[in-house]
Amino acid sequence: MKFGAAIKDALYTEWQSSYIDYSGLKRFVKDRQAKHSWDDVDEADFIKALEGELDKVVKFQENKMKELTDKITEYEADVKDLIAQADAAAPPTPSTSEGGDPADTDASDDETDDEFEDRFVDLEEDLANVIADVHDLGHFSHLNYTGFVKIVKKHDKRTGFALRGQFMREYLDKRPFYKENYDAIIVQLSRLYNLVRTRGHPVMGDSSAGGSQNAFVRQTTKYWVHPDNYVQLKLVILKHLPVLVFDPEKPFEQADAAVSSSYFDNENLDLYLGRLEKTEGAEAIRMRWYGGMDAKTIFVERKTHREDWTGEKSVKARFPIKEELLNDFLSGKHTMDETFEAQLKKGKKTAKEVESMIKLAREVQAAVRVKKLRPVMRTFYNRTAFQLPGDARVRISFDTQLSLVREDNWDGETRAGDNWRRPDCGIDWPFPNVKDSDKELFPYGVLEVKLQTQMGQEPPEWVRELVSSHLVEAVPKFSKFIHGCATLLPNRVDLVPFWLPQMETDIRKPATRKAQIQRPVNSHSASPTHSPSETASGDTADLTGYTEPVSDDEEGDENQHHAITNDEAGWVDLPAQAAAEAKAYRDQNAGKLDASAPNKAAAKLQEIFPKLTPANLSKLLDSKYETERDRGLNEAAAEGQDTVNPSGISLRPGRVEYVSSFRAQPGKRIAIPVRVEPKVFYANERTTLSWVEFSVVVSAIGIGILSYADPHDDIALAAAASFTTVALLSLLYTGYTYVWRVKKIRNREAVNYHDWLGPSVLCGVLLLAVIVNFSLRMKAGL
Structure with a gap:
């Protein structure tokens, strides 16, 4: 499908006039070329028309963002007033009632409750529409950005004039509407939606929920998320879990989401190899801080991997230290004994906790000295955490703008020097002060789902639907530290993780009905016109059994289910009966295809292949197929054009290649996860x-x-x-x-x-x- 037709099918009808006029710009080039050869006058007119389209799109997005922000602020005042009225109108107990018929009192109380409930329902529908508006606005930004990139490419190809570089630098980079950050509005919307959903009484939960059971299962799974799906994924999750914030009264700032960690290792990369091969007792030592470089408190953390057969669990232990004391602590000049003992005397920590922290501090100091550990690399990302406060049963974290930065001095270049971290790298993503050879901008977001359920209990249905949707791609055992060392230290690493050869594969998949943002069907404010958030309706396909790939530091493998994607009905978004009929017809004609096709691979092209995940390494097919991506965001493969996503990272969409084996770079070996007990x-x-x-x-x-x-x-x-x-x-x-x-x-x-x-x-x-x-x-x- 051509992009001109695809954008008409994918746009939100009510905003149609605000989208880029892709067909008009394309027709402009064709008409001018039909009359005469393209000249400087035509080029100036085209740039003027292109600039006008850009102004239209940017102005609409700015106005819409302001409109949504104002609307959320108004709803916030309405919700607070409604909660106050509902609390004030709470029925008194029968013993405090004065006179009157108890039956009449109960009837009036029921009517009052019904009235407040109706108002809460209306507000919930209104907020659901706001969530759909935010989703559609994110889709609006991506669709228009893709339109501008494609029309400029088409212009350069047809006219011979090189406009792409100039347009990116002088226009798009100066008005980066496609880089709009929705974190602030999502945090505010999440808090408000959670209040309405819980009728003003948010569930606080129990910090030991699920942990007090004698038999429970912890499941930790990691997924990659394409930048196109960032906004939709966050909106889907916030409808079930609120964004976890430590200070609800403080306005959200982007620095609040920043998380940085400086990892330590030696020149032999012993810690890297231990974590990669999952050897018993493998450690990772890092210094973590939250916010900018002015953070005063640094957390010294140590992650220790334990094999299941030992009967112990993989643990992550840490303690805080002041930033100005960290260099002396790592060199052995300063100990934490007095600091921790002072906390014991003040009653802030128990004797057991203090003893544990003192032991941890001494062991970290000894490891740094004996193993000659130095800062190797830094990870940076913006984290959005979703969790009921105090409830650890379902925890979801989503890390975006993941960046990996070198900090070692081993090649003769001074980075961290004698300090515990390099000083020229803060949280100003994408770090313009850092050389390209010293940084790796990860092209995807990292979603981590942590579940703690009682033995035999299924995870929530919405979680099962989310992780089986097109929004995520499962990558078991993914590690930021391992990926950073493998990519930034190529001369020192000869063993690479299994996911590294897959980095060139586009993980986007056709959209299914699972995990969609939909407007309330019976909402009085819902638009009857077509909306990108209303791509699916009706019942979703039946969900297969929940399968969790084993992840980093996972215990209890006997409780895990390993499976490949074989739910054809869910994959192609068809009813089960229709999928069965299609499969039967395909099987019936398989023999004819084998007899008539010169290449037997043609028959394989008729099948719906399972998705490419590390769990399916042994079952990969040695064939290719091309698929049109959802909403027509890609042109036909014949044009052979690349797409640059809003993060500025070039990917090759539209083609998924299945191979029978993976090959690393010359001199490298791929580490295959093998558990040895x-x-x-x-x-x-x-x-x-x-x-x-x-x-x-x-x-x-x-x-x-x-x-x-x-x-x-x-x-x-x-x-x-x-x-x-x-x-x-x-x-x-x-x-x-x-x-x-x-x-x-x-x-x-x-x-x-x-x-x-x-x-x-x-x-x-x-x-x-x-x-x-x-x-x-x-x-x-x-």
Whole structure:
């Protein structure tokens, strides 16, 4: 589908006049070229028309943002008044009522409650429409930005004039409407929507909810989110969980969402390798702070990985320290003993907590000194956290603008120097003061879903719907620290994470009915016209069983379900019956396709393939297909044009390539997650002992034949020699196989441990020996 037709299908009808006139600009170029060759006058007129379209779009977005902000402020006053009135009108207890018929009092109370409930319902519908407006405005920005990029590309291709660079620098960069940050309005809207949804009494929850059970499951899963889906994802979540803010009375500032961490390692990258290979006791040591570089409190954190077989859990421990004391602490000149003991005397900490923090501080100091740890890299991102205050059952964090910055001095260039972090890098994303070779701007957002449910209990349905929607792409075990080291230190890293080869793959998928922003159907303010937020209606497709990929520091693998995407109905957004009929028709014609197509791969193109996730590494298909992205944001593949997303990172959309294997850069190896537990070694030992036992039995047969047979019986001598030779070969093969398996297990290599050759050859040789012995005996007897 051409973009001109796609934008007409995807736009919000009520705002139609405010979108870029893509078709008009395209027709402008064609008409001028039809009359004469494109000249400077035509170029000036086109730039003027383009600037006019940009002014129209920017002005509309600014006005709409102001309108939404004012509307939310008005609703906030209405909600507070309604809550105050509802609390004031709360019915008194029967013992405090004075006179009157109790029945009449109850009836009037019910009428009052119904009246307030109706007003709350109306406000909830109004806010749902505001949420849809915010979603549509985000879609408006992306659609128009894509339109400007595409029309300029088309202009350059047709006319031969190079306008793209100039237009990006002098127009779009100076009026970056597509970089609008919706965090402030989302935080305000989340707080307000939560008040209305809970009727003025937000659920505070219990900090130990779910943790007081003897049997509960913790699930931590990480996902990548494409920038096109940032706004929609946040709006979907806030309808179920409020944005977690530590000071609700303080106006939101962008610095409040900033989170920075400086990770430490040595020149051998021992901590990196330990975390990548998931060795028992692997540590990650980092200094974390919130807000800008003026933060006075720094948190020293240590994450320790524990294997399940140890019976211990992976832990993250930390303690605060003043920024001016951190260098002395890391060098060993300052200890935290007195500081923690002072907190004990003031009653701020218990004796157990103080003892734990003192132990942690000493261990971190010892690790820095013994392992010669220095700052290696820094991570920065803006975090939006969703959680009921004090309730840890469902926690969701969404990190955007993730950036990774080098801090080491190993290549002779001074970055951090003798300090614990480099001073020239703050929170001014995308860090113009940092060289491009020293930073990596991650192209996606990182969504982390943490669930704590009772054993056998399903997660909330909306969570299952969210993680199975087109908005996210599951990436188990993703680590910011590992990714930063792998990309920023290519000369020191020869083992890379498994997700690194997938970075060039576009993770966008066609939209489904799951996790959509919809306007209330019966709302008095809902527009009957087409809206991007109303792309789906009716019942959603049946959800399959909730499958959580294993993530970083995950315990309890026996409670996890591993599955590939095989819900064709949900994937293509069709009813189950229609999907079944389509599959039956496809299967019926599969034979015809195989017979008529010159290449059997053509038949595969007719199928709906599972999505590309690390969980499906062993089932990837060696075929290609192209798919039109949702809302026609991409032109036909024949044009071969790239799309630059609002974050400024170029991606190749529209094409998904399935390969049978991954290949790293020359000199690099891909780390495949392999869990090694003591029972793996025990299983190898048991298998070896079984083979030894079998070999002993076979050798005993040979020795028995030799001992009890006539010394002049040549047939018995040959049979004994045959069985003894088989036993000796079996012992040699057993020893070699045992050593080979032990080596591979210790190196955590993802090889095929199934022995299909040894048992088959052994059985064949034994069968041959028995047949030869029997044949010779029969012949001698004859």
